[in-house]
Amino acid sequence: MIWAALVALIAVPVALATASPWLAYRGFAYITGGFAGIFALCLLLAQPLLAAGYLPGLRGPKGRLWHRRAGIALVTLTALHVAGLWVTSPPDTLDALLLRSPTPFSVWGFISLWGIAATALLVALRRKLPPRRWRWAHNALAALVVLATVLHAVQIEGAMELISKWTLCIAALAATVAALIDLRLLRR
Amino acid sequence: MPRRHFLVTASAAAVALSLPATARAASLAPTSSMRGGANNYRPGAPLVERLGSGFTVHGKVLRAADGRPLEGRRIQIWAATTLGGEREPRNHGSVLTRADGSFALEMEQIVPNFGQPHAHLAYDDGEFETVFLRPVMPSPRDTSVRADFVLA
Numbered sequence: 001m002i003w004a005a006l007v008a009l010i011a012v013p014v015a016l017a018t019a020s021p022w023l024a025y026r027g028f029a030y031i032t033g034g035f036a037g038i039f040a041l042c043l044l045l046a047q048p049l050l051a052a053g054y055l056p057g058l059r060g061p062k063g064r065l066w067h068r069r070a071g072i073a074l075v076t077l078t079a080l081h082v083a084g085l086w087v088t089s090p091p092d093t094l095d096a097l098l099l100r101s102p103t104p105f106s107v108w109g110f111i112s113l114w115g116i117a118a119t120a121l122l123v124a125l126r127r128k129l130p131p132r133r134w135r136w137a138h139n140a141l142a143a144l145v146v147l148a149t150v151l152h153a154v155q156i157e158g159a160m161e162l163i164s165k166w167t168l169c170i171a172a173l174a175a176t177v178a179a180l181i182d183l184r185l186l187r188r
Numbered sequence: 189m190p191r192r193h194f195l196v197t198a199s200a201a202a203v204a205l206s207l208p209a210t211a212r213a214a215s216l217a218p219t220s221s222m223r224g225g226a227n228n229y230r231p232g233a234p235l236v237e238r239l240g241s242g243f244t245v246h247g248k249v250l251r252a253a254d255g256r257p258l259e260g261r262r263i264q265i266w267a268a269t270t271l272g273g274e275r276e277p278r279n280h281g282s283v284l285t286r287a288d289g290s291f292a293l294e295m296e297q298i299v300p301n302f303g304q305p306h307a308h309l310a311y312d313d314g315e316f317e318t319v320f321l322r323p324v325m326p327s328p329r330d331t332s333v334r335a336d337f338v339l340a
Contacts, residue, residue: 025269025272100224
């Protein structure tokens, strides 16, 4: 049941995006970069579910293993997203990276990008930090990344269909909030 | 106060208030470049009759000093359309302004690019200060977009 809902929440927006009329007028790099962003957004729904052990068959250590693998995929997809946009239009990408862009969603993309980079750095430093502080920092960064990515995604007029995009975004936010409350307040 | 007297007073006041506005219209505030306006600009894009059909980019070019229309000025226009992205040479062209300062270029349908459907326009001929505009369309289904230049 949970798996079916997760698959639907991810498959429907992706399928509708592949049917977008705008794709016919875009190059390979732009489409690759765009879909890397869409898949990264999908992973932000799966990540809290894996961390909190909500997915049947992927609970406990197995869930945490897949949470780590999904984290690596998230970093890779984010890099691919920026690279694809860079190849498509270096000046637009540079504007976004230097916060000079006229589009408000670029600022949220910037925050999300560096939030993901900071999370990767934090994961690399896991053994050097006290577990309590590490978990607090990881949760704060995770909440920031999900919120910033959602604000980035909903303001963009792109390949994603509107209703399925909003549904996926709200689901990712809800899963993040539920996992944070469950893991940090209830199960502490 | 009698109604008639009030109307006369009100009209006189309206005329008095609008007079300075008429005088001010002689000089206009110059248009500033928009952020990101120059992205993917191609200096020296050739003069064209049209770049396709279905979508019109249009506007007017005025001189800031006296608000007069500027004729024969070159405006460069580019955008991501159904032919491809903003770097696609077929999506770049220049047009000259008419006697009333107006210009228009028909091109292929503009499609959303980098998260927004938008056009780019440039005035870059040296006589006045260079201006790069990046007007955003309210909807990706729109078939025209307008941008005006006041040059100083």
